[in-house]
Amino acid sequence: MATGSAVIPQVKPAVPQGRTRLGAFLAYCRRNPNLIIGLVMVLFLILIGLIGPLFVNVAQAQPTSVIPDQPPSPDLLLGSDDQGRDLLAVLVAGLPLTMRVGFIAGAVGLTIGVILAFIAGYQGGTVDTVIRLVVDTLLTVPGLLVLIIIADSIKGVISINLMALVVASLAWMHPARTIRSQVLTLRERAYVQMAKLSGMNGFEIIVRELVPNLLPYLAASFVGAVSAAVLASIGLEALGLGPQNEPTVGMTIYWAISFDALLRGLWWWWIVPIVVIVVLFMGLFLISAGLDEVANPRLRRSA
Amino acid sequence: MSTLIELQNTTKIFGSGPNATVALDNLSLTIDDDTPSFTAVAGESGSGKTTLARILLGFTPPTSGRVIYRGKDLWRISSSERRQFRREVQAIFQDPFEVFNPFYRVDHLLNVPIEKFHLAKSKQHAHQLIEEALAAVGLRPEDTLGRFPHQLSGGQRQRLTIARALLLRPRLIVADEPVSMVDASLRATILESLRTLNQDFGISFLYITHDLTTAYQISENIIVLYRGGVAEVGDVDLVIKQPQHPYSQLLVSSIPQPDVDRRWGGDQELPSESGRGSKSGCRFADRCPRAMPECLQSIPPLYRTDPRRAAACFLYRDAPSITSEQMDEVMAPGSSIRRPVQDPR
């Protein structure tokens, strides 16, 4: 039986008339710390990649640039690895590469997924059944295994962008499913029926009526897709299936493992990628938790 | 006499096999184009009134039977003809909040039809049209435009949907429970707006409701639906003040009248809550206090017991029977409705 929350009498919001959406958004951010902290963390990492090159010589991210196996010192702030790479330069050069894989794969995966989701969810009928069958079947395929097989067969020619596409090929199913269920819910809303009565066709309804209301879900799906993509790419790279010459986070781990950095006490080599991974994923998670609150108003903190 | 829209023997069945529900059972209905009418469709949940609305609005095709729009089958016309249909048949829904897309300001609801149907030549013209429509329903632009749906009251929102329907100058508006989710004190204003649209703008209404009291106050004709079929039809004064079909009688006597001297009668007459209903024969037979053996065997036709009323019940078998296509003769619109000057658009 229901208990509790009575309907709070409708209060005219204490906002000035014609307050912009941006103003409302910023005020909201103050009440949603998860989102802000997460965004700050991820932005911080992006900045390292953007501004870093101004301070650090990225050419030294290549092997035989500096004296190898040096612990952190005033000259080499993060030390150097066994092949003579300046690890600070590696961080500055490689972090954006890793994130690029994540974002490209996430974006491509999401776009494909969303398009299919809208078609399936809005049209219904046979189209929906077919798409749903394909998605559900592919979801059962062990993703990492498939990725390993694909990556292994193109081992010689793999590049950052190619890796992103490989990862994207399995990143579209989950968004397809979640967005489709949201579309199914919204499809029967009265404002969609009104739109039909006002002469809009299916495509217009999707773009003008449904998408704006799905923005939180789309954003959350994007964050989820990016996280999964980054994880997949780091995983592939750590297994040695990534682009061998790029100083990405995953490749750094691979080299650290290959050269027994742990056993040899070269702690500065493996600690940096781990810290970076933790910060990145925590940031992405907090963003996703923050977006969850946007999408689900009941989670919002009461005053 | 030309017909705007007509349902010919339409049946709508949901589901299949033993669990199939017959939402509408061989229903025929005519909405005339010449004289604006105001017809109520009354029934409880399960009567088929919502399905009727959806079929009339072209949202769902009938399982059998046809929907004829200006002489042509609605589901076989070209897209430009469909567009014309959309222009002429509009709707007002029950929930004044859900019809607004929460992402946009309320203006969006009014701007889209203007845009899609090319109602205005310029932005100023569009604004003028909106202002006229708002004025017709008693709203002021400065109080309503530019706001988000949650910033307006339920009554204001519902009047906005009426203004929107008016913009298109339709021939028919299907109003599905337009006041049931609006506060009692605001209902009168909403109903007044509907009456304005009917009398001053010559728009026909199909007013779907379960509330017989508002139906009585605002319509001239009423169709009482029970389980997908017509129980009684005719002039609203006759049907509600002197109901003949046992179901109409039950319905009218169950209205909670705000009169302490007219309390609900004894409870012995109350039929049990409906189960699946009888498989053959009159749909009301399993709950009817006056059921006779023949009621279980065949479905009674409509018997015209008055020039302006017909009831589908064997109790009146002495009266002449009419087919459902002839139902509109019983509902001839009153001559007191003025026909307005042709709109020059």
Add this chain to the structure above:
Amino acid sequence: MSREVLERGVLQETVLRVEDLRVYYNTPAGAVKAVDGITFTLRRGERFGLVGESGSGKSTTALAIMRLIKPPGHIVGGRVQLGNQDLSTLSDDEFRRVRLAEIAMVPQGAMNSLNPVMRIKDQILDGIWAHESTTPRHELNDRLPELLSTVGLQPNVLNLFPHELSGGMKQRVCIAIGISLQPKVIIADEPTSALDVVVQRQIMSTLGAVQERLGASVILVGHDMGLMAQFVDRIGVMYGGRLVEVGPVRDIFKEPLHPYTQSLISSLPTLSSKEVSHGLPGSPPSLLSPPSGCVFHPRCSQVMSNCPLEVPDLREIRPGRWVSCHLY
């Protein structure tokens, strides 16, 4: 008391007394005074109707009596007395024992709040067992068929799931849960709002029968004056979080005293005339910053000079007739 009321065995004994109850909601914009000083009594066996439009505070009052108000709402003042016991002094644990056993509620939309994955019998048992955890469950089970028959349901309903029942049947289940421990007071908040007119009549008649059998009192919260006319003995009219008039139902309808009640009664749609009734001008008051003095004065047709200045007390101007208005 009218003859009708006496025939039903309504006694003079007061079973519930609510005094100056106040419930405020703390929002970023300030305190919303949802209920601002409600006082009324309920007699044994009586049917009391708490009527008002949305935002008048009637549902909040019901929840406050049941101590089911959640933050940001708080009960900031007043007392609720059940018989001789002051409920406001009870701890949460002690009050939980009172809930359902002494005062029960059938909340708004209750039939939609039945757990969709639990059988009916388990849902009823849950409530009973929470109070009688020492009795073995199978013994409690035996009480159920009779409980269901008092609300007009067959015992086979016990094994069904909510989605297998009609709206009316679900509401009867909710009433059954409410009376399962034979409370003294049953609060029904809009129990029939989602139901059709015929089913509504059946449910109200069931509720009435159940009440008489238990000798309990009922508070019917709603906005449908027609329903009130059919069911209750006395009415309390709420507006803007305050009680503006209380009296026997017949008197309220025949001779409403408060201007708000007067316009409410005159605007009721009836089948006697075709005239579309007129509503009240203006809009409901803001509970965040209510009008000064009498909360109704901005919309009152008989407003006087002191109305915006002083809040009128709810006074018994005739035996059994209470009004909060400066006219009296």
